[in-house]
Structures are given as structure tokens and as C-alpha cells.
Amino acid sequence: MLRIAHRGASGEAPENTLAAVGRAIERGAAWVEVDVQACVDGLVVIHDRTLERTTDGRGPVAGHTLAALRALDAGGGERIPLPHEMLALCRDRCGLNLELKGPGVASGLLVILNQALTDGWRAQDLLASSFDWGQLRELHGALPRVPLGVLTEQVDVAACAIARELDAAVIGCALATVDAAAVTAAHQAGCRLWVFTVNATADFERMAALGVDGVFTDHADYR
Numbered sequence: 598m599l600r601i602a603h604r605g606a607s608g609e610a611p612e613n614t615l616a617a618v619g620r621a622i623e624r625g626a627a628w629v630e631v632d633v634q635a636c637v638d639g640l641v642v643i644h645d646r647t648l649e650r651t652t653d654g655r656g657p658v659a660g661h662t663l664a665a666l667r668a669l670d671a672g673g674g675e676r677i678p679l680p681h682e683m684l685a686l687c688r689d690r691c692g693l694n695l696e697l698k699g700p701g702v703a704s705g706l707l708v709i710l711n712q713a714l715t716d717g718w719r720a721q722d723l724l725a726s727s728f729d730w731g732q733l734r735e736l737h738g739a740l741p742r743v744p745l746g747v748l749t750e751q752v753d754v755a756a757c758a759i760a761r762e763l764d765a766a767v768i769g770c771a772l773a774t775v776d777a778a779a780v781t782a783a784h785q786a787g788c789r790l791w792v793f794t795v796n797a798t799a800d801f802e803r804m805a806a807l808g809v810d811g812v813f814t815d816h817a818d819y820r
């Protein structure tokens with residue numbers, strides 16, 4: 598069962614920073630997941646819609662310019678990273694799952710992903726995922742080579758249908774909803790099932806026993 602570094606090694610370094618992803622790579626993570634949001638004039642890597650929890654800034658990410666966001670402290674002196682910095686750090690070291698977290702990310706991200714493929718990234722080492730299936734559809738239409746992850750609270754008929762429509766590689770669902778039927782349904786839709794967020798030993802064991810393919814974890818132990 599694959600262990601995906603959730604927001605980087607977020608248990609050991611400020612989440613969604615270059616430090617967190619660097620730490621995950623050092624620890625041997627085969628895959629890293631980070632969150633991408635749109636600001637006034639570009640895309641940044643950050644989870645929340647607002648700045649307060651993870652930075653020394655205030656207010657909505659979408660209301661700030663790149664220059665303003667880059668001046669903030671995202672923890673331990675880290676800057677809010679850009680998607681292309683994450684790509685540069687992960688290239689040839691680990692797979693990179695970019696989650697489209699807020700609205701308006703797809704159009705910018707497809708330019709960045711297209712450039713990554715041109716630069717030699719292998720498509721199978723990338724995953725673009727989202728709870729916003731409309732943005733996944735937009736990405737797929739423009740850049741069908743990039744594998745997609747359909748995020749959902751539970752593996753239901755709608756999630757499986759969109760996964761099939763978009764030829765998704767992964768369905769990502771919440772730990773609380775996973776059972777044997779969910780694993781079967783995801784596999785029948787042609788997808789691997791990745792589960793978020795798994796940190797307790799008993800949950801790792803239960804997911805492995807169910808045949809789950811991957812778990813997002815904050816713990817920097819990816820073996």
C-alpha cells in the first residue's frame with residue numbers, strides 16, 4: 598500500500614512548503630500531495646482559502662497578489678511555494694499529486710503541467726486531483742495525458758461515473774467511509790483507491806486489509 602506524503606511531510610515541517618516536500622523526499626516518499634489555489638495573478642501552493650492558519654497574513658488567498666503572498670511567512674521562515682517550484686523539487690525524485698483546491702485553478706495549472714511534460718516529466722509521475730469535478734473535466738479536455746484523481750467523501754455512483762468519464766487513475770475518498778464495497782467499486786471503475794487522511798496504526802492496518810491502494814498520511818514514514 599502506497600503512502601502519499603499529505604501536504605508534504607506535514608507532521609515534521611510546515612505543510613505545503615518546500616521544506617515539507619523536501620523532508621518527505623528525504624524520508625523516501627514515492628508520492629507527495631500538495632494543494633493549489635488561485636490568487637489575483639497566479640497559482641500558489643496552500644491548503645486553506647484564507648491565510649490565517651498557516652501564514653502570518655490575513656484574509657482570502659484569492660484577494661492577494663503573488664508578490665504579497667510571497668512576502669509572507671508560511672512557517673519557520675518558509676515562503677508560500679509556487680507549483681513550478683514543487684515540480685522542480687520533485688522531478689525524478691517522487692510522484693507529484695497537485696490538488697486543485699479552490700476555483701479558477703485549472704486554466705493556469707494546465708499551462709504549468711503542459712510545460713512539465715515538455716520539460717520531461719513522465720505523465721504517470723503526475724496526478725491532478727480535485728473535489729471540483731468541473732475543473733478536472735476542464736483539465737482532461739485540454740491535457741488528457743495527465744492522470745486525474747477524483748476526490749470524494751465516499752465512493753458512490755456519481756464519483757465512479759465521473760471517474761469513468763474522465764478515465765481517472767485514482768479515486769480519493771475519506772477514511773471514515775471506506776469499506777470493502779468502496780474498494781471494489783473504485784477498482785471496477787478502473788481506478789486505484791487512495792484514502793485520506795490516515796495517521797493511526799490501526800487505520801493503516803485496516804486499509805491494507807481492505808486492499809486500499811494508497812493512503813495520504815502526515816507521518817513521515819513512507820515504507
Ligand code: G3P
Pocket residue numbers: 603630632644696726748769793794813
Ligand atoms: O487529496 C487528499 C486530501 O488532500 C484531501 O483533503 O483537505 O487535506 O486537501 P485535504
Ligand code: MG
Pocket residue numbers: 630631632696
Ligand atoms: Mg489536499
